Amino acid sequence: MNEKKDPKQEALEGEIEAAIAGETADLDPSEAEKIREKVRARVLEEVEREKRIRTAAERREEARRRREEKRREKHHEEGEMFERFNRNFRFQHIVMFTSVILLVITGMPIKFPNFVLSRYLVALWGGFNNSTIVHRFGAGMLIYFMVHHLFYTVLSRRGRRDFVLLIPTPKDARDAVQNVRHFMGKNAEKPRFGRFSYIEKFDYWAVYWGCVIMIGSGLFLWFEGIVLKYFPKYVLDVAHEMHSDEAMLATLAIVIWHFYNVHFNPDRFPGTLMWWHGQISEHEMKEEHPLEYEEIMAKRSKQESAEVPNR
Amino acid sequence: MRGKCFAAWIFLALGACAQGLFSPAEARISLEKCTLCHGKPEFRKILVDGQIRDLFATGDSLKGSVHEKKTCVDCHFDVSEIPHRQRPKRVVCTHCHYKGNAEGAPQSDAYLEYFGSVHGTAIAKGNTKAPLCQDCHGDHTIRKAKDLASAVSHVNVAETCGRCHIEIYAQYKTSIHGVALSKGIMDAPSCTGCHGEHKIYGHLNPKSSVYATHVAEQCSTCHASVTIMSKFGIETEQVATYKNSFHGVASGFGSRTVANCASCHGIHDIRPPEDPLSMVNAKNVPATCGKCHPGANPNFAVGKMHVDSHKKESGIIYYTAQFFKYLTIGTMLALIAHIFLDMYGRTRRLRGEK
Numbered sequence: 001m002n003e004k005k006d007p008k009q010e011a012l013e014g015e016i017e018a019a020i021a022g023e024t025a026d027l028d029p030s031e032a033e034k035i036r037e038k039v040r041a042r043v044l045e046e047v048e049r050e051k052r053i054r055t056a057a058e059r060r061e062e063a064r065r066r067r068e069e070k071r072r073e074k075h076h077e078e079g080e081m082f083e084r085f086n087r088n089f090r091f092q093h094i095v096m097f098t099s100v101i102l103l104v105i106t107g108m109p110i111k112f113p114n115f116v117l118s119r120y121l122v123a124l125w126g127g128f129n130n131s132t133i134v135h136r137f138g139a140g141m142l143i144y145f146m147v148h149h150l151f152y153t154v155l156s157r158r159g160r161r162d163f164v165l166l167i168p169t170p171k172d173a174r175d176a177v178q179n180v181r182h183f184m185g186k187n188a189e190k191p192r193f194g195r196f197s198y199i200e201k202f203d204y205w206a207v208y209w210g211c212v213i214m215i216g217s218g219l220f221l222w223f224e225g226i227v228l229k230y231f232p233k234y235v236l237d238v239a240h241e242m243h244s245d246e247a248m249l250a251t252l253a254i255v256i257w258h259f260y261n262v263h264f265n266p267d268r269f270p271g272t273l274m275w276w277h278g279q280i281s282e283h284e285m286k287e288e289h290p291l292e293y294e295e296i297m298a299k300r301s302k303q304e305s306a307e308v309p310n311r
Numbered sequence: 312m313r314g315k316c317f318a319a320w321i322f323l324a325l326g327a328c329a330q331g332l333f334s335p336a337e338a339r340i341s342l343e344k345c346t347l348c349h350g351k352p353e354f355r356k357i358l359v360d361g362q363i364r365d366l367f368a369t370g371d372s373l374k375g376s377v378h379e380k381k382t383c384v385d386c387h388f389d390v391s392e393i394p395h396r397q398r399p400k401r402v403v404c405t406h407c408h409y410k411g412n413a414e415g416a417p418q419s420d421a422y423l424e425y426f427g428s429v430h431g432t433a434i435a436k437g438n439t440k441a442p443l444c445q446d447c448h449g450d451h452t453i454r455k456a457k458d459l460a461s462a463v464s465h466v467n468v469a470e471t472c473g474r475c476h477i478e479i480y481a482q483y484k485t486s487i488h489g490v491a492l493s494k495g496i497m498d499a500p501s502c503t504g505c506h507g508e509h510k511i512y513g514h515l516n517p518k519s520s521v522y523a524t525h526v527a528e529q530c531s532t533c534h535a536s537v538t539i540m541s542k543f544g545i546e547t548e549q550v551a552t553y554k555n556s557f558h559g560v561a562s563g564f565g566s567r568t569v570a571n572c573a574s575c576h577g578i579h580d581i582r583p584p585e586d587p588l589s590m591v592n593a594k595n596v597p598a599t600c601g602k603c604h605p606g607a608n609p610n611f612a613v614g615k616m617h618v619d620s621h622k623k624e625s626g627i628i629y630y631t632a633q634f635f636k637y638l639t640i641g642t643m644l645a646l647i648a649h650i651f652l653d654m655y656g657r658t659r660r661l662r663g664e665k
Contacts, residue, residue: 109564110557110560110561113554113560113563113564118564119564122564127564127565127566128561128564128565128566129566129568131564132561180649180652182656183652183653183655183656184652184655184656185656185659185664221557224604225604225605225606225607228604228607228608228610228611229606229608229610230610231610232610232613232614233610233611233612233613233614233616234613234614234615234618234626234627234628237614237618237620237625237628238627238628238631240557241620241628241631241632241635242631242635245631245632245635245636245639246635248635248639249635249638249639249642249643252639252643253642253643253646256643256646256647256650257646257650260650265653266657
């Protein structure tokens, strides 16, 4: 692109010239010229790559680019990959589901002590006392997740943008109605979703509601001594009831609703790895989030058209 | 003369037959021999530790007891000389009392349970203060346990146990159970009602019926029974509410640190909550809860202790439960309907329908 050669590159080419001249002295000039061209091309390519992967971030980018190329060769129908969830967001999700799994398997035996598995789930930790300690550890993780997410929402640009996009709008209600009509065959068109469909928005706010109720009532039960200093006992009973009932609701929502959407849904079975790599294919993007895809494409063409005059 | 003598012999022989095969004439003679000394009211021995051991026993000693027809040497079978060269050993009841005995004793293996119990093991370890059979059942005056006059009858057993467990007996006697029993309410438990009869274990032994995690079950044998509790106007839901509470669940999973019935209501000194001395009297609740929850204050007593969220009387707790119940049902119905509609749509599209 830059026509004017820099002195470093000139010195490099001189070196290549000298080395080849020494080795190909006894060869035919036309043959020597061919070899020279080949070597020059190879060396320049190497140098170019070295430059590209100079920093760690660049190296990662390079690896990603190469993987992407490979993937595109294999599944060309998927098209380009877009980053749907950034690393921070994926980390939050992992912390959350780890803590929720711990909380469910240590908490549900308390709600259903006579269930067959309960005995084994408690014995898994070596007794009820240990089980309660694991439950509190899980609670600590969930509280950390909540705090982390609040900071993420406030401080990170991506977080702020996603939060705004997650706020329910009248379009979500229309989408829901249209989607049901689509399922029933009353309306052939599938609703066109933006970055977050009404299903994902429901999931997000359900977790919000669940975290507030569970952490709030859980802290009351955890520090019952302090709570009883200021509140009568029935407040603690209410907290206990809320904790127990909301746990049931949250577990059912995860096991039935969330598992269907990300595991048992025929499009995704046996599960999507999006929680791990955060990537979404162009194909899926067009299918599930057409409005976001169009937005990205529009932004891109705008950028490209903006770049042209600079050239 | 000869005829008279013969008649006397026949009479004696008939008398022996009437007494039964296992009570021959010589046994009767031995009773007479024994009472030569033991029949004197002042017949006693001063032991090395200064205690006086009353050795008075007559033919009437066994009267009214289950061993009425036995004689001295049936039990004291190691006595063969008078005066005794060796001090006669303590009577070993298991000589007759085992399953399969031919002596006419009840066919029971109760003594096996005794040997594993806290008393039996103490004896085996050489504790001379630990009780043997006769210490509870009585020596010559053994009666059936059903017989109210028996030392181990429902009304007398507390006093019998109290001969050694004096402080506990005093606590029990003034407790609701002790008072009720002394008023003649036979449903009230005595010591054996909770601790068992022969298989009494220390409360730290997991086999014990009053082990921390077994207490609730033990109390619920009566307190969960509507037929018993309705007589006294006591609610039976306390058992279920405890079992559903955190304390109850943790106890069910084997936690020994959480509260069981006795932790709050007392062990031997259980009193009704209206009693100012009761551990669960509103005034005493902070101290009672404070045993485990340091700094407990009167707030612990505000609100019902045994709460049932399914009952309207629970107030705000009931309404919270109802709110979540309908929230859960509503949400899940909507979500499941959405899932099924989705699958229905997919099937339809797979079939090629529009």
